[in-house]
Structure formats: structure tokens, C-alpha cells
Amino acid sequence: MAECGASGSGSSGDSLDKSITLPPDEIFRNLENAKRFAIDIGGSLTKLAYYSTVQHKVAKVRSFDHPGKDTEQDHEPPYEISVQEEITARLHFIKFENTYIEACLDFIKDHLVNTETKVIQATGGGAYKFKDLIEEKLQLKVDKEDVMTCLIKGCNFVLKNIPHEAFMYQKDADPEFRFQTNHPNIFPYLLVNIGSGVSIVKVETEDEFEWIGGSSIGGGTFWGLGALLTKTKKFDELLHLASKGQHTNVDMLVQDIYGGACQTLGLSGTLIASSFGKSATADREFSKEDMAKSLLHMISNDIGQLACLYAKLHHLDRIYFGGFFIRGHPVTMRTITYSINFFSKGEVQALFLRHEGYLGAIGAFLKGAEQDNPNQYSWGENYAGSSGLMSSSPELCPAQRARSGTFDLLEMDRLARPLVDLPLLLDPSSYVPDTVDLTEDPMARKYWLSCFEEALDGVVKRAVASQPDSIDAAERAEKFRQKYWNKLQTLRHQPFAYGTLTVRSLLDTREHCLNEFNFPDPYSKVKQKENGVALKCFQQVVRSLDALGWEERQLALVEGLLAGNVFDWGAKAVSDVLESDPQFGFEEAKRKLQERPWLVDSYNDWLQRLKGPPHKCALIFADNSGVDIILGVFPFVRELLFRGTEVILACNSGPALNDVTYSESLIVAERIAAMDPIIHSALGEERLLLVQTGSSSPCLDLSRLDKGLAALVRERGADLVVIEGMGRAVHTNYHATLRCESLKLAVIKNSWLADRLGGQLFSVIFKYEVPTE
Amino acid sequence: MGACRLGAPMEYHGRAASSSSSSAGEPAPEGPEGRRREPLRRRASSASEPAAGASAEGVRRNRPGSYSGPTSVSRQRAESVRKKRPLFPWFGLDIGGTLVKLVYFEPKDITAEEEEEEVESLKSIRKYLTSNVAYGSTGIRDVHLELKDLTLCGRKGNLHFIRFPTHDMPAFIQMGRDKNFSSLHTVFCATGGGAYKFEQDFLTIGDLQLLKCDELDCLIKGILYIDSVGFNGRSPCYYFENPADSEKCQKLPFDLKNPYPLLLVNIGSGVSILAVYSKDNYKRVTGTSLGGGTFFGLCCLLTGCTTFEEALEMASRGDSTKVDKLVRDIYGGDYERFGLPGWAVASSFGNMMSKEKREAVSKEDLARATLITITNNIGSIARMCALNENINQVVFVGNFLRINTIAMRLLAYALDYWSKGQLKALFSEHEGYFGAVGALLELLKIP
DSSP states (O other): OOOOSOOOOSGGGSOOOTTOOOOHHHHSTTGGGOEEEEEEEOSSEEEEEEEEEEEEEEEEEEOOSOHHHHHTSTTSOSSEEEEEEEEEEEEEEEEEEGGGHHHHHHHHHHHOOSOOOOEEEEESGGGTTTHHHHHHHHOOEEEEOOHHHHHHHHHHHHHHHSTTOEEEEOTTSSSSEEEOOOOSOOOSEEEEEESSSEEEEEEOSSSOEEEEEEESOSHHHHHHHHHHHHOOOOHHHHHHHHHHOOGGGTSEEHHHHHTTOOGGGTOOTTSEEETTGGGOOSSOOOOHHHHHHHHHHHHHHHHHHHHHHHHHHTTOOEEEEESTTTTTOHHHHHHHHHHHHHHHTTOSEEEEETTGGGHHHHHHHHHHTGGGOGGGSOEEEOTTTOOOTTOOOTTSOHHHHHSTTSEEEEEEEEOSSOEEOOTTBSOGGGOOOBSOOTTTOHHHHHHHHHHHHHHHHHHHHHHHHHOTTOSSHHHHHHHHHHHHHHHHHHHHHOTTBTBSOOHHHHHHHHHHHHHHTTOSOTTHHHHHHHHHHHHHHHHHHHHHHHTSOHHHHHHHHHHHHHHHTTOOTTSHHHHHHHHHOTTOOHHHHHHHSOOSSOSEEOHHHHHHHHHSOOOSEEEEEOOBTTHIIIIIIHHHHHHHHHHTOEEEEEEBSSOOTTBOBHHHHHHHHHHHHHHOHHHHHHHHTTSEEEEEOSOOSSSOOTTSEEHHHHHHHHHHTOOEEEEESHIIIIIBSTTOOBSSEEEEEEEEOOHHHHHHTTOOTTEEEEEEEOOOO | OOHHHHHHHHHHHHHHHHTOOOOOSOOOTHHHHHHHTGGGOOOOHHHHHHHHHHHHHHHHSOOTTSOOOOOOTTHHHHHHHHHHSOOSOEEEEEEOSSEEEEEEEEESOOOHHHHHHSOHHHHHHHHHHHHOSEETTTEEEOGGGOEEEEEETTEEEEEEEEEEEGGGHHHHHHHHHHTTGGGGTOOEEEESTHHHHTHHHHHHTTOOOEEEOOHHHHHHHHHHHHHHHOBTTBOSEEEEESTTOTTTOEEEEOOOSSOOSEEEEEESSSEEEEEESSSSOEEEEEEESOSHHHHHHHHHHHHOOOSHHHHHHHHHHOOGGGTSEEHHHHHSSOBGGGTBOTTSEEETTGGGGSHHHHHHOOHHHHHHHHHHHHHHHHHHHHHHHHHHHTOOEEEEESGGGTTOHHHHHHHHHHHHHHTTTOOEEEEETTTTOHHHHHHHHHHTTOO
């Protein structure tokens, strides 16, 4: 009923060399600052958790003390950039076989410096067994935590903080994993933990859960009975046997009882009428494989049936499965899924978790860290430091990789700000940010993986160039290249490793890897320069816009927005142009744009709308620095303000490519205000508000936005959302449905994508949407 | 469940019928009736045609030697009754995955005249079945279950309960052929999956037409009927008081006066669970493949036993706690957080993960653990179904429970304990025979 058993990760009983050299830097990372340890020791796997801080270089921008003076000099940058150290919090989780426990404890002891930690939270069946060893090695007091409480705390945590944590398993589908978008409200749910026995727990809130039932027929039954029947000792070997067997040789099927005709009861003939029903005979031998298979079916069906009965009684339609019986084994996920579908007639979903193995350790850690209030923060999976689903990290040395899943890592970064849904989403529970699921689209996947591979050289070059004064920049950039390259290779083979593979996840992974090697903002100088240049043109652009008639001006403003959006270092086609021709100007960009009618063109409707009453408040998600924000977005904002619409301008909290960051936007706004009375007064009167998104991604997930932004949107009653840029309006949110009017605009700066959408390079998307009643 | 509902009209027909001794060489009314049920049989078309042809032929054939009694004034009246009453012998057959259950009505009110007219083969069947308690090496008559002085369709007699393994079905059919059953023009009402599986064999080897009856209809009819006629003056239904206490445990009769709603758990090779709301209103709620066949099958593999009796006997001497991992094995005692008592099984066969413990258990321990595992699981599923269907009396039937007091007491205890006394486990003396009884009732057209 509680997990006391073990995961059978194969080699547990083998004569593994305990003195095996660990590649410590890659496994127990950031150990020097580690505090708060938790450990979950199962029958064969140990999961260690610790909290650590990571020192990062960050690029900070700051206005010069005397801005007026500096702007007069043409070659001076508009603001200064300084690289500072910033400390962020990170959770580290490491999973390894119990065989290594002593070596690992030794390693931790040797590398743990000046920590004030006195206790270690421990859970799992093995916690007791290893208590003395841990206390002796680490000089920490072992605090035993309740297994189920830890499990559920861990489960809540991953469901809330890791997008695409849960997935359905589909036997013959490609891919076999179908990831779920995170439901805004994860409660209530049913957790069925299949350890040696089965526990069925109803989780109602963060702190409330109830053990509603269980069954003694679980993983231990499969293992124990399987060992008796087949003389096979190991769990994994039993599963392997099962995957090769024919249960029909051992089980009595409906058709065995009915002969050929068995449709009469509405039962399929291949249904099992009696598990092991055919073995009730002394005169036959049964193969190990067949018996193992029959046993697997018997146990999986039984668990599925009970789980469905409990789900029905409690009116729940989602069941998360965990425990060592499941732990990433396709065989058991398949049989459990089949059983749930069968017994619930498709009404109940069997869901599995990517980080199922870590739940206990996460929960134990959270128990110990309650005073730090980890639940008040939002956390994000760090793709750079996490192994991903069922992959043995390619970064590890090959000898270790050979032992499947020997060391598996998960890292979670504490995000600076708590994240919530955008209140304007029509249906947060069905919102999917990403437009294309690359796990389901092999063509697109192939293209984008290659695209990111090809762009890697440029990114490396850019990273090195951004830190001319650093001696080890080239070396770090090379490490970055290796890391990201390996991630891309992993994703080629296991597209599902980090949940649904999307352009966004590829971009985010790249940002995580860059950060990992201290390239926090490779574009900081480019952005600085472009902002400087664009600021100089602002007044001229505004003047020429003001000279236009109203209708002409509206089009020119939109074209300006679009032209500005051409300046995108994230798009390879553009970065090539920008690289070769730094003077590539605003006017030139306008000429590159597709002529109307655009690829997607609802401009006429927008124009009609503008002839009507002004919007109350517009929320604008900005994209690039420089021309885009200054000559595209700000004139547009200015017009909205002029119309009497309040504007919330949302920029990224952290850097991503050449996207404008919140702190940069503050400076830019300040500088524009100095030149423009409309912007000036709007800022002063708080009719123009600059906020941060809480994100550091070139894409946009409207279900994970800064809490302050969400509050402001609600407070001001925003009734128009403007999303610009390929990353935010095409790769993501293209199909997002909002409760208010929205404008999604972008220039397609990728010929493959343009081709897919039926257009050409620099095709324009102008999508104005009005919610249907 | 009043005796009047089924009993009263029968008495009436019974009197009318007793005066009748006539017969005619007409097709048995069951013939066409049987064919009307044809759509139920879904055979490959190649097989179905000869089957249909043969059945038509069988119906048309004359019946030499049947009661070719004199015509009389009472003929009209007798005729109407007779139409409702098939010719002897009266059998009900339930062919399960493991066991064949046969009920046989032995008329005790045969008049001298009838006796004289009774054909030899019919007489021989009657004598063979009633004078033996074992048939061949595997057939057994459960004498203790016999229902005496039963009035059925106007005839008085005893109802016999016979079982034999399904794998001996070919021998049974062969016997029917040898004893020339087909000459009796009797109709075999049969239920259970084997009614389908062996239909063709009955026809081609035994020249016998099976009337296939719905399994669940038969089961429910059988239970309600036995309950209505009682068990030779005793209650056919019982329960256990203090099931967990071997000293105080008592088997007590239970009067199922308010049968509905009822959860019926039929444990044969597999398990079917039905929710019964009235005589005609019931549904199959679910089933599980972990049933009697699983217990016996696993026992054969684990202990090398060869009979169900042997498996049970071993189980009675074993200790399952050596095999199973209990809550207290994990938590040292009760797991209070969840209100789990230390004695509860946390993981069936959980101790067998360890090599040392595998080497330390006996076959008896394994048999016991198998029994406990299967029984507890059925109890759990039954309990959940009862909760979901909002039913609080659960009747367990089926041959898994035959001579299986350990399982019955465990079911009684588990249901009571986990439902905090809300659910009551009931059992029935004629555990496995209800389908066969129902099939007999079908034959007799007793509603």
C-alpha cells in the first residue's frame, strides 16, 4: 500500500564496482552552496535532493547619470551595461542506484563546504536501512518523513511547476507520449501509487489528501509471484520476460469457454475470463514468458479496475499513476492504460508523470524547506541541467550511459516572480501556447532541429563576441555548443524527453544552456547599439507619421510595427542580413515587407474598429529591441494613448536573444518621454504602464505570466491584447483564444515556415480577432 | 421472496398435470422456440447452416415410445398443461470454464402406468443418476444439496445436483450418445459458455439439440427459485457471525426476505458481479478474471497440487503471512496516518521478492497466500461495486466457495471490516448450481 519496494533498475544486484569514479561536476552540481538535503531511498534507487544557489552573471542596464548630455554626442550609447553577479535559487535532484549510495555520500561529504545544514529529510522504504550510514557520512541528523505525504507534496509540485509533466501513454501511436497542458486547477485528482502494494489517494488541495483505498496486489505481487513462477529474480527481467510472452497460453479466455461464439454477452472473445485458468492442470509445462505476461495482465487489469471503481465513486476522471511498478516502463504503462480504458469505457484518463521517480524526494525536500515557503514561488524546469524522460544524459561518460538511467538529473530554477494565467484567456484549461507540436510532426521536427543545429555556430560566435574582455569566453562558448548540440541530438532520438517538443522549448533550452555557461545576454551590446540608433530616429518617424492623414497613418503605424519586427536576430534569415549589412534600415525593412493583401490580412476589420470608440486598455507584448520597440511599438502606443486607450506594455523579465527586456524598456520609455509629450504625460499619469512578463523566453506562454501583470490587466480592464513577433504570435499563441479583441502580428522570417503557411519569406501575418459573443 | 410467487401457479398446474398422461407424436413446443433463439448463436456461416438444418430435422422426427397414452375427455385440459411441460428427463445444464453443473429432477410421483410406458433409456438414466453418488472418475453428486419432495411443474420429485469437470464434457456427450438420449426427444437446456462451445458436439455426436439459455438470466432465476422453495425446510442462505474468530465464528441462516437490491457475486473460474433490483431488472456491473480458476491455476503452478480439494487442504495448513508483506512488516505496526491495521496485507506475495524468504516458505504457505490474495481481491471489488451501486447486501455464489470456509469467512470479515459494518456478505448452500437450476426452469418455462 505504501511504497516500500524497489525500482528494479536492472543492475542493482550486479557486482558493480563501487569505487567507480563519478563525474562529479556533472552530477552533484553546485554542491558547494548546497543546503537542505532530502533523500528518498527506494528498494534499488536513491533520489537525492538539495537546494543550492547559483551565481550567474547578468547584464544590467542603467541610464547614465546625465542622460541629456550624452545623447547629444552621436557615438555615445543610450545607456550603460554592466555585468553583475546575481544569485538565484535552484533545486537539484539526482537519481542513482543504491549501489552508489556510499560513494555518493562520500563525495557529498568531501564537497560540502560551510553549510549550516544539520538535518536531512529522508523518506522511502530504504531510509531506515541507510539511516546510520547517512548520519555517519554526512554528519546530518536523519529526519524521517511520511512516504505518502512526501509523494503527494512532490506530485502537487511537479504538476504545478512543470509544464507537460503529465502524459497519456498510447500504445501504437507515434509518439507514444501525449503530454497534457497543465490544468490551472490540478485538484482534485486521484493518485494511484503502485509500489509493492497499491495505494489510492484522493488529493483535494495542497495540504489535504485522503487515502481512500488500496490493494495488496501490486508491484510486489508481480515481483514476488513472478519470481516464484519463473525463477527470475529481478523486476526488470520479469518485465522483459512478460514483454515476450503470450498470455493466452496461460489464461482462460472468454473464447476458451464459449468456443468460437462469444459475442453473445457483448464480451469480446479475447477477454480474459480467468487469469491462469489454463494452468489448472498438472500435465503441462508453461513458459516463463507466458506466465510473466499473464501475471502482468492480471495485476495491471486488477489495479486498473479498482482505480476505476474508486474514480467512479469519487467522481474523478484523472488518475495519475506512480510507483516502481510504473516508473517509465512502457510495458506497465501500456497495460495500465489499456485496463483503465477498458474498465472506464474511456471516461477516465490514465496519466503518468515525467518526474514520477522524484516525487518522494521532492516532497521530502519541500517538507524540510517549509520555512522557505517554496510553494509561494514559481519554479521552472531547467532544460540545461535535466536529463529528460528516459534518457540517460548524453553528457555523462559512455560507460555510465551504458547502465541505463544510472544517474538521472532534474534541476528546477526558482523563478523571480510567481506566474499565473493571463486573466483574458478564454479557457485556461484548454489553452495550448504552442502552435505546432513537433513530437507529432516529424517533418517539422526534422526541419527545426536542423535549423537550430545550423544556427548554433552563429550563436556561439555571438556569445563570444558579447564578452570581449573575458579570457575564457571561447572556452565557455564551446562548452555551450557541446551541451546544446547534445540536447538537440537527444531530442532527435527522444523528442518527448522534455515534454512536448516545440520551437519554444528548443529556444528555451538554448537560453538555459547559454545561461549555464554564463552568457546571460549575448545580445546586450547589439541591443544597446540598436536602441541608440533607433532612438535617434524616433522624432523623425513620429513627425512623418503625424503628417499623414488619419487613415494613412493607421496603416503606416501597422507597417511600422511589422517593419520593426523584421529586426530579429533570432531569425536566421534576418541575422544573416543584419550581420552582413549593419545599416539595414527601417525604410529598407518596410520595402522587404509583403505588399497587401498580406498572407493573413484582417487589416480592414481593424481599421473599421479604429473608427469606433477607443479601447479602454491595451496590453501589448513587445518583441525586439531597437527599431522594433522604438520605431514600431512606441508610435503605435502613442496613437493608442492619443485615442484615449491606456496601454500596458509588457516586456520580458530576463534577456532572450535581442528581445527587449523590461529594464531596457524602462530606459527606452524614459528617453522617448524626454522627446515626446504624449508619452511623457501618459507615463506620468500612469496611462502608460511598463510591466514585466515574468518570462525570459523569445516565445510567450500566456498561462505562465507575472502575477503583477495579471493583476494590472484585471485592474485596468484590458480589452485589447497585441502580440507581436514570430515567437510570440506564430510559434506560440497563433491559435490562442482570448476573451477580448486581439491583434497578432508578425513577419515570417523563416522560409520553411512561410512555405508551410503558404507564403514567402517576409510574408505578413496580421490577425485581428474579435471574440464571438 | 415469497414462495407464492413461483410456488402457487405451479401447484395449480401440478394438479392439472397429474391427471394427464397423454402425449402425441408432435414436435415438441421447444423446437421452434429453440430456433427462434437462433440469432443468439453466432457461428461461422459455414457451420450455422448444417446446424440449423439438423435442428429442423430433429424437431420433425417422430418419437417412438413416448407416452402414447389413450385419448380421453381430459385430453384438452391435459394438452394445455402438457404443452407447458416437457417430456422427461428434466435436466438443467450449466457448462462453465472449469466445471459442468447438472441438475436433474427425479420424478417420484411416477404412476405404475407411467412406469410401464417409460422407455428403457429414460429409466436407465434415472436409475443411473439416482443410485450413484459418483459417475466415472470425476462426476460427483452433491447428495447433501438434494432438494427433496419438490413440486416442479406439477410433478413431485427430488432435485439432484451433479458436477463434473468441463474437460470431461466429450465423455458426457459420448455417454448421451451411448445411452441414446436423442431417442427421448428431450431438450437440453444449457447455459454457461460451454452451451455455445459444445453445442455443435451435442448435435453431431449426441444428436442432441441444446437450448441455450442466457447465463445471467439463469443464474438469477436459479437463486430466486432456490430461495423461494427453501432447502428441505431450512434456509438456503446463510451468513457468518464473528467470521474472524475461529472460536466464536458461527454460520447462521439468513432469511432473504427483502432480496432487492442485491449484489450478486458469482465466483466461478472468473468472477461476474451483478446488481439485481428485481426479478427481471438486473445488470452485470463488472467482472474480474481473478477468480476460482486463478486460485486453482496458480496453486497448481506453485504447489503441484492436482485438485481443488487438495489446494484447499494445503491452504488450510499454510501461513500466508510468511508469503505476504503485511502493513506491520513495513510500518512495524498499524499505519495510523491511513488507518491501516498492521495485520492488513500490504503486498500480496510481497515477501517473495526476497530470495531468502522464497526459500523459507512451504507449499502450504503459498496455497494459503494464493487463496487469501484472490479472496481479498474479490472482496475489494465487490465492496467497491456495492458502494458504487448503493447496495448493502452481497450474495457470494459459485463453486470457488465450495468447501471453502476460509474464503467465505474472509469475505464476510473483509466486507464487514472495510465497510465499517455497512455491508453484509451472504452465502448460499447451493453455491455453484444456480445457473443449472435456472436452465432447468427455462426448460420448464417457469418464469
